[in-house]
Amino acid sequence: MRFLKILAIVAVMNPLVAQAQVGDQARAYGALERTVLGQMEAFRDGDLTAAFEFASDDIQRYFGSPEVFGMMVARGFSMVVDPEDVTFLDNRPEGRSVWQKVLVKSKSGESFVLDYELVPDSEGWKINAVLPVPASGLSA
Numbered sequence: 001m002r003f004l005k006i007l008a009i010v011a012v013m014n015p016l017v018a019q020a021q022v023g024d025q026a027r028a029y030g031a032l033e034r035t036v037l038g039q040m041e042a043f044r045d046g047d048l049t050a051a052f053e054f055a056s057d058d059i060q061r062y063f064g065s066p067e068v069f070g071m072m073v074a075r076g077f078s079m080v081v082d083p084e085d086v087t088f089l090d091n092r093p094e095g096r097s098v099w100q101k102v103l104v105k106s107k108s109g110e111s112f113v114l115d116y117e118l119v120p121d122s123e124g125w126k127i128n129a130v131l132p133v134p135a136s137g138l139s140a
Contacts, residue, residue: 035125056126079106
């Protein structure tokens with residue numbers, strides 16, 4: 001019985017261990033944060049294919065290719081391509097997903113709060129949506 005419990009823990013942790021290989025900064029955080037930082041790192045490195053892999057299956061189907069996905073990000077979310085600083089704020093579970101608020105400071109010094117929807121899959125967590133949070137949606 002004890003062996004089965006250990007096996008179950010290993011099965012649950014295995015996707016999280018794979019996600020931990022994203023980068024030095026990402027290793028200090030949990031699975032949600034590693035997913036967000038991993039995608040940002042891929043964008044910074046110009047690796048659209050890797051960045052696309054952090055997106056959920058639904059997002060991948062919607063955009064169809066890493067190049068189309070990359071164009072959308074460059075046009076609407078350029079602050080995540082190579083941010084100056086990233087701070088993780090609160091998160092909230094909602095059904096199967098978790099919404100993670102992220103404060104992103106761009107190289108130009110502008111600050112943005114983004115709400116990332118992350119969904120579980122067989123590899124860990126994937127990004128299913130990113131929404132800008134209006135200033136009125138912030139709480140102290």
